[in-house]
Amino acid sequence: MAEITKEMTIGEILRTNPDVAPILMEAGMHCLGCPSAQGESLEEAAMVHGMDINDLMSKIAAL
Numbered sequence: 001m002a003e004i005t006k007e008m009t010i011g012e013i014l015r016t017n018p019d020v021a022p023i024l025m026e027a028g029m030h031c032l033g034c035p036s037a038q039g040e041s042l043e044e045a046a047m048v049h050g051m052d053i054n055d056l057m058s059k060i061a062a063l
Contacts, residue, residue, distance in 0.1 A: 004060055006053050010037035010045055013060075023059050027051055 002016050010032060013020050021032055028049050031037060037045070046053040 004042075004057075006043040006046075006057055007041050009039060009041055011039075013042060017063065019063055020060055023056070023063075027056060027059075 004013050004016060004020065008016070010024070010029070013024075014032060014037075024032060027046075028051070029037075029045055040048075042056070043053050046056055
């Protein structure tokens with residue numbers, strides 16, 4: 001499976017590994033299918049939602 005990076009858009013991440021969706025939902029990212037999710041990087045989304053990107057990346061890497 002391809003590596004997920006914080007520079008990838010939410011849409012790219014979900015196409016790479018749909019199993020990441022529950023992690024993002026639990027973190028407060030409830031609009032995974034909205035237009036901003038297609039153009040916003042994971043790092044940008046984490047910043048907007050007040051999340052620690054390193055913590056989020058650790059949870060994703062643990063899949």
